[in-house]
Structure formats: structure tokens, C-alpha cells
Amino acid sequence: MDPQLLSSLWTATLETIYMVSVSAVLAALFGLPLGLLLVIAAPKGFLPNPALYQGLGSVVNAGRSLPFIILLVAIIPLTRLIVGTTIGSTAALVPLTLSAIPFYARVAETSLLEVDRGLVEAAESMGCSYWQVIAKVLIPEAVPSLVLGLTIMVISLIGYSAMAGVVGGGGLGDLAIRYGYQRFNTQVMLITVVLLIVLVQIVQWVGDAIARQMRRR
Amino acid sequence: MITIRELRKVYGPFVALESFSEEIQAGEIFGVIGQSGAGKSTLIRCVNRLETPTSGTVVVDGQDITALSGPDLRRARQRMGMIFQHFNLLSSRTAAGNIAFPLEVMGYSRLQRKARVEELLALVGLEGKGNNYPAQLSGGQKQRVGIARALAAKPKVLLSDEATSALDPQTTRSILDLLKDLNQKMGLTILLITHDMGVVKHICDRVAILEKGRVVERGRVADLAAQPHSRLAQDFFPQRSQQPLRSGSLRATIAFQGETANQPIISRLVRQFDIEVNILKGSIETIGGQSVGQLQLELSGAETEAALQYLYQQNIEVEVHDGSPAFEQLVDSHP
Ligand SMILES: Nc1ncnc2c1ncn2[C@@H]1O[C@H](COP(=O)(O)OP(=O)(O)OP(=O)(O)O)[C@@H](O)[C@H]1O
Ligand SMILES: [Mg+2]
Numbered sequence: 189m190d191p192q193l194l195s196s197l198w199t200a201t202l203e204t205i206y207m208v209s210v211s212a213v214l215a216a217l218f219g220l221p222l223g224l225l226l227v228i229a230a231p232k233g234f235l236p237n238p239a240l241y242q243g244l245g246s247v248v249n250a251g252r253s254l255p256f257i258i259l260l261v262a263i264i265p266l267t268r269l270i271v272g273t274t275i276g277s278t279a280a281l282v283p284l285t286l287s288a289i290p291f292y293a294r295v296a297e298t299s300l301l302e303v304d305r306g307l308v309e310a311a312e313s314m315g316c317s318y319w320q321v322i323a324k325v326l327i328p329e330a331v332p333s334l335v336l337g338l339t340i341m342v343i344s345l346i347g348y349s350a351m352a353g354v355v356g357g358g359g360l361g362d363l364a365i366r367y368g369y370q371r372f373n374t375q376v377m378l379i380t381v382v383l384l385i386v387l388v389q390i391v392q393w394v395g396d397a398i399a400r401q402m403r404r405r
Numbered sequence: 406m407i408t409i410r411e412l413r414k415v416y417g418p419f420v421a422l423e424s425f426s427e428e429i430q431a432g433e434i435f436g437v438i439g440q441s442g443a444g445k446s447t448l449i450r451c452v453n454r455l456e457t458p459t460s461g462t463v464v465v466d467g468q469d470i471t472a473l474s475g476p477d478l479r480r481a482r483q484r485m486g487m488i489f490q491h492f493n494l495l496s497s498r499t500a501a502g503n504i505a506f507p508l509e510v511m512g513y514s515r516l517q518r519k520a521r522v523e524e525l526l527a528l529v530g531l532e533g534k535g536n537n538y539p540a541q542l543s544g545g546q547k548q549r550v551g552i553a554r555a556l557a558a559k560p561k562v563l564l565s566d567e568a569t570s571a572l573d574p575q576t577t578r579s580i581l582d583l584l585k586d587l588n589q590k591m592g593l594t595i596l597l598i599t600h601d602m603g604v605v606k607h608i609c610d611r612v613a614i615l616e617k618g619r620v621v622e623r624g625r626v627a628d629l630a631a632q633p634h635s636r637l638a639q640d641f642f643p644q645r646s647q648q649p650l651r652s653g654s655l656r657a658t659i660a661f662q663g664e665t666a667n668q669p670i671i672s673r674l675v676r677q678f679d680i681e682v683n684i685l686k687g688s689i690e691t692i693g694g695q696s697v698g699q700l701q702l703e704l705s706g707a708e709t710e711a712a713l714q715y716l717y718q719q720n721i722e723v724e725v726h727d728g729s730p731a732f733e734q735l736v737d738s739h740p
Binding site for chain 1: 453564
């Protein structure tokens with residue numbers, strides 16, 4: 189294989205991993221507290237707050253229903269504000285993260301709600317404050333489920349990152365479109381598809397293994 | 406130790422618990438029994454204020470629980486242990502981690518926790534199981550962890566909501582024995598909720614029977630068991646014989662307790678009176694450390710009436726439930 193192609197495949201793989209991992213970490217960091225907020229403010233939560241619950245819920249839903257490709261283009265001014273540029277992998281991080289935050293907020297909400305009410309009750313019977321219930325019961329017990337949610341999010345981010353080419357973000361998807369589609373290079377097309385599949389498989393496998401390890405106990 | 410006055414809880418128009426009052430003594434095992442939906446959990450949850458009562462007061466060890474809130478309420482809860490039907494152990498922590506949980510909440514140091522956890526594991530018979538996760542323990546072992554966790558902060562009161570309902574009969578017995586043991590060794594006061602008469606029979610000193618939020622019967626378990634017509638006795642002892650009555654005979658249930666249970670009553674009856682006695686059913690149980698028995702008899706003969714009078718005089722509970730009108734009259738006229 190031509191060494192130049194090989195090196196662009198390598199660069200593209202690194203770009204994809206960079207975009208996906210950074211945006212996944214950021215989305216989890218912002219999404220988890222939002223999910224927690226939804227659980228706390230819910231009608232049956234610790235501190236019911238209908239206005240906050242409804243408001244936050246609507247924002248999250250809006251974020252989730254917006255097609256990624258539109259978000260990508262629509263927030264270009266915001267991207268410039270945050271990272272100082274509108275092209276390249278780093279520029280792609282902003283829309284990727286923004287689209288993943290509401291997704292992970294819902295994942296976190298569901299995972300936290302899945303924790304048995306009996307455990308919360310037991311903790312309260314031992315004199316836990318709300319914060320202790322959250323930190324010592326809700327979050328630790330939800331971890332396996334949070335990890336599985338993270339896996340799903342990373343896999344969809346790999347899919348979304350293929351569209352980053354629109355803002356010159358690079359990555360495997362971009363490579364496939366430029367070489368494989370626009371230049372009819374079937375070989376490149378095939379290699380990138382295989383690489384994407386391998387990437388998804390690895391993520392799935394690692395995520396499942398971690399969750400299984402934690403569930404076993 | 407626990408004083409409950411006129412406790413009432415409503416959910417909207419639905420009355421879950423109505424004017425419940427009880428004085429539970431220190432070192433006592435008090436049982437509350439009732440069908441599903443009778444309001445048992447509502448009652449016990451009002452005692453540690455997982456549920457806020459609509460009205461009434463609960464005083465535990467001199468402290469009015471109903472008047473507390475915030476940090477004071479949390480501290481009060483730490484002085485009561487609670488165990489649950491489904492154990493409610495954290496799956497992310499080992500047995501030792503679960504037992505250490507309340508100590509952690511109360512701010513014990515790591516060293517203090519470690520020592521206390523070892524003590525507690527030994528107390529509930531789980532030496533060497535400290536590093537197992539709940540998923541690696543049997544139901545009985547999980548409940549032992551639950552008990553150790555509930556007792557970690559050395560409470561004087563233990564609340565038990567159907568703690569043995571998810572266990573098989575043999576494991577139930579071993580858990581009940583453990584509770585009885587803790588009760589006797591540490592003077593632990595236990596308020597216990599169940600729908601299983603066997604639990605009441607096995608360890609409760611006193612009991613209240615709840616029905617649709619109201620107490621329909623209460624008293625010492627041994628006393629209630631010795632009253633043939635009590636709900637408790639009817640549940641403890643076999644159903645009445647339904648065979649048709651022979652003419653000229655009557656059917657009666659006699660109940661006896663303590664000393665009388667050990668006396669040869671039937672042989673005395675037959676020797677002293679001109680009657681025939683036929684034993685239909687009967688059993689003697691040890692309830693609350695006392696022998697309590699019931700016999701269903703069929704009596705016939707010239708001196709049946711006198712024989713019944715004799716039984717009354719011996720302070721034996723007699724209930725005639727099948728007989729000629731003359732006998733019914735006799736029973737009615739008896740005080
Ligand atoms: N939060 C609630 N809102 C409305 N009704 C409730 C609530 N909690 C309990 N109830 C009702 O109160 C009644 C008593 O409930 P409780 O849980 O005390 O019953 P229980 O005797 O413990 O029954 P079980 O043996 O099934 O646990 C039930 O009819 C139940 O439907
Ligand atoms: Mg209940």
C-alpha cells in the first residue's frame with residue numbers, strides 16, 4: 189500500500205479517537221450532573237422543582253431531537269467563541285460535545301432512577317442526608333449502568349464524528365468521503381469502514397467487560 | 406422504650422392507619438401482624454419517620470420523633486436500626502462495606518470502623534464472609550449482614566419490616582433465633598412486622614393484629630393463644646371438626662396454659678364424672694416460653710354439665726361451639 193495513504197489512514201484514526209474521546213469525557217462530565225439534577229428535581233425526587241424539571245427536560249429534549257449535521261453548522265459562531273477556530277478536529281469537538289451532553293443526561297437520569305428505592309430508604313433509615321444518599325448510594329450503585337450508557341454514547345459519537353469533515357475536522361469518516369466517495373477509491377473506502385467497525389467493536393467489548401466485572405459482585 | 410399515641414396516617418381520602426397507641430417496653434419483642442395492605446409498613450415507617458404521620462406522636466427512648474426534622478431527625482434515626490424484607494444491601498459494597506456504611510455516615514474513623522465491623526460479623530455469625538459481595542451470599546446471610554448493619558451504631562431499638570418474608574422456613578427460624586438472642590443478650594427492643602403467625606409464635610412477647618389500619622386484637626401472645634376464640638388462637642390451632650354431631654353430645658374447645666397444660670385434666674374428668682370424652686383434635690405448643698394447648702372434645706353422658714362446671718372452676722377456658730339448646734343456655738349464663 190502506498191505509504192502516503194497509510195500515513196493519512198493513521199492520522200485519520202488518531203483524529204477520530206481524539207474527537208470521540210475528548211467529547212465523550214466532556215459530555216459525561218456535564219451530562220451526569222444534569223441527569224442528577226433531573227432526578228433530584230423530579231416530582232418524586234428529593235427536592236421536587238417542577239419549573240426546573242420541566243425547563244431542563246425541554247432543553248435536553250430539544251438538544252436530542254436536533255439533527256447533528258444541522259447542529260454542526262448552526263453553532264459555528266459558538267464554536268469560534270469557545271475554541272477560537274471553526275475548522276479542524278478541535279472545532280468539531282464543540283458540536284460533538286454539545287450533542288452528546290443531553291444524550292448522556294438522559295442516560296444518567298435513567299441509570300440513577302433504576303437504583304432500587306429500597307436502598308435509598310435503607311440509607312435514609314441510617315440517617316443519611318440527601319447528599320450522602322447521592323454520593324454513597326445513588327451514584328455508586330448506578331455505575332455499571334452508567335458505564336453501559338457511556339459505551340452507547342461513545343459508539344454514536346464515532347458515527348457522528350464521520351460528519352466532522354463538514355467543518356474540516358478530519359477523521360476516518362472524512363477520509364472515506366474524500367477518497368472513497370469523491371475519488372472513487374474503493375480500497376480506502378473499505379479500509380476506513382473496517383477500521384470504524386473495529387473501533388466500535390473494541391469500545392463495545394471494553395464497555396461490556398467493565399460493566400460485567402462490576403455487576404458480577 | 407417506644408411510646409406511640411393516637412398515630413394516624415392518611416393518603417388523601419384513604420386511611421392507612423387509625424388511632425394506633427402502644428407502649429412498647431425496653432427489652433420487649435413486639436409484633437404487629439396483618440394482611441397485605443393492613444398498614445403495617447406504614448406504622449413502622451412512622452416510627453423512624455420515613456413516613457410523616459398525619460397526626461399522633463411517637464416517642465422513642467424519651468425523644469419525640471414526630472417533633473424532629475433535619476439533622477436532629479437524622480441523628481435520631483441513627484439510634485434505631487432497621488431491617489427489610491429484601492435486605493436492601495448495596496451491591497457495590499462487600500458485606501463488610503455494607504456494615505461499615507452507617508459508621509461511615511456517622512463519621513467513625515477507618516480504624517474504628519474496621520474493629521467494629523469485625524465485632525459485628527462475629528455477632529451475626531458471618532466470620533470470614535466480610536469480603537463477599539451481596540451477590541455471593543445466600544438470603545439468610547444477606548439478612549445477617551442487614552442485621553449487623555442495623556446494629557452497627559449500637560441502637561437500643563430495632564425495627565424489622567417483614568425481615569424473614571423472603572426466606573425459607575429453616576432460614577427464617579435461624580434468623581428469628583438470632584434476633585431473640587440479640588434481644589436477650591443486649592436487651593434490644595424489637596418492633597417487628599410480619600404477616601406470618603409462625604414468627605409471632607416463635608419470638609414475640611406481645612402482639613397487635615392490624616386489619617384495615619385498625620387494631621382488632623392485642624395482648625400477650627401466650628394469653629391470646631390461651632383464649633379459644635381469639636384470632637391468634639384460631640390461627641395457631643387446627644380448624645374445628647366439621648363432622649356431624651352425634652345426638653346427645655356436645656362439642657367444646659378447651660384451652661389451657663402454663664401449669665394446667667401439664668395436668669391430666671381429661672383423665673380426671675372421666676374418673677370424676679359419668680361422661681364419655683372423645684378427643685377430636687388437639688395440640689400443645691410452646692408459645693412465648695409457655696405451654697399453650699387446645700383440645701377439641703366431644704362430650705356425652707349424664708354428667709356432662711357438671712363436667713363443664715368443673716372445667717370452669719379449674720380456670721380453664723371452655724368454649725362450647727356445638728350442642729343442644731340446654732347446653733347453649735348453660736354457656737350463656739356463665740359469667
Ligand atoms: N405512598 C402511598 N400513597 C398512597 N397509598 C399508600 C401509600 N403507601 C401505602 N399506601 C396504602 O396504605 C395501605 C397500607 O400500606 P402498607 O404498606 O402499610 O401495608 P402493609 O400492611 O405493609 O402491607 P404489605 O404486607 O403488603 O407490606 C395500603 O392499602 C397502601 O395501598
Ligand atoms: Mg409492608
